Amino acid sequence: MKLISYRRVSSNKQVTEGDSLEGQKRTIEQWVKRRGHEIVMEFVDGGVSAFKSSTTRKAFCDMLEYAVSNKENVDGIIVYKLSRFARNELARLQAEEELSKAGIQVFSATEEVPEDEDMAHFIRSVLGIVNEQQSRQNSSTVRDRLADTARNGFFPGGQAPFGFKSINATPEHGKKSSKRLVVDEEHRHTVTHMFDLCLNGPKLKGCGVKEIANILNEEGLLKENKYWTPKSVHKVLSNSVYAGELVFTSNVDKKNPEKIVIKVPSIISKEVFKKASESLASRRLQNNNLRAQRSDTLLVGLLKCSTCNCRLTLMTGKGGQFKYYKCKRKRITGASKCTTPNFRVEQLDNLVLDTIATQLFVPENLAKYVGDLQKILNKQLLNSRSTKATISKRQKKVEQQIHNLWNAVSNEKQLIDDFFKTRILELTKQFDSLSSELSKIDNREKFSYYNFSKKHIVDFCRLAIKAVKEGQGDPRLKAFLKTLITEISVFENELILKGPISKITKVISVTKLGTDILSVPSIIPIWRRVRDSNPRWV
8 A cells, every 4th residue: 555654743852752753753664564565755743732723733734635635646644653643533533534535544553453444433533532531631730730830939841031041940949850040141131222222212212112123123133033023022021021020821720820920030120110011001002903904094904015925004204294105024124124115105006096997897807707706616516515415425324323322222232331432422523523514515505696797797897997086085995995805916017916706796796786886885794704715816
């Protein structure tokens, strides 16, 4: 058989110790050689937990994608232990479900799994539940130990805050394995300079986090060779560890987290930290995440820098006399970090609106987009019906198995023992997973559009062009554009507009001809709510 090898360890330390990556590789290769199989591809996740969502494991996701897309050349997945594949039962079932559809099995190099597929599935399920429970117990034990470490006044682990480093505690301070924080003299000046800028600044006036980040970057006082950002500056200025108190939050009781204060050497005084906190609070903007949506400027929230892929934000010059769109990274880290020029707001707004009117709202172009979308939807509908029938059949089979088990109990042919509980749990999870898949397919099948004629498209383009040309200053124009466009990449001599075909089609279908196209704001929340996986127009 042609197999894919997947190896994983949970921590960086395990990469070379214990069931190390190299040790797993040797065991897998020996297992494959004894059985005359062949490894066609290898995937490795180093220092990644398998207890939570599998999406956090990049190599695992790549492995699934590769296996399914190359199912003609892949017969199975070989792992050192099944716990390397997954420690979360739901994640394991979903992954094995995807592989099973492609005719791909999962094998273990150290655990005996029967060749019979039904028994193999049962054994993997039992081992999966055991592995998940073991992970939960390990997680609980780690939380307890970290909390005890913090209560004893030691550093609980992880990356030390900027300006500090962790060292082994001397015998008189505690166990040799315990850690404590000490000031990193190399970065002490940067921390004190940061707080000084927050309170005084170069002009005897406190600086904001953005200005502090710019000053530090220009002075070359970087954070681990990375540029400071307003977020990373704020993280330092708002952390009480610099005033001598490290706050560790224990989640032993998840409903009532415990905050444990650990005394550490201070870099600044508590008075300075209090004043810095007050300064930050006085500068705080409410609902900061919605600034782009709240902005009256037409294209804020849509424009993207073609050089570094950051957003273009609004800036003013000459006391507000001129307005420009400027790269966010350029504003944060300095003009030398991005070569994209600033754009006058009025000129770029007019250019974008003219491009939309002359290239998007063209009846021939929209008719082509709608036709392409309809072909895709028809194909997806056929595929989903076939998939739905297969899943429904499997769901009925699982439901019958559950029914048979309970009948056996009622007829006293089966005891409610550990085997029964495990089997019922496994079948119930399978049933719920299949129900979820059917629900997703039903939602996709409900996603449809009204039929409309070519004349409707022509009339829509006429109204849309009128709205774009005459609607400047109307706040509804921005809402209208955001329903059609998701991103505008700006180059020196080129614009690239991106948006979902499905939303354009929806707008066309619900527009009442003969009216102001901007007079239908009640459907805007509907447009924004619909997620779309269809191709984008450019």
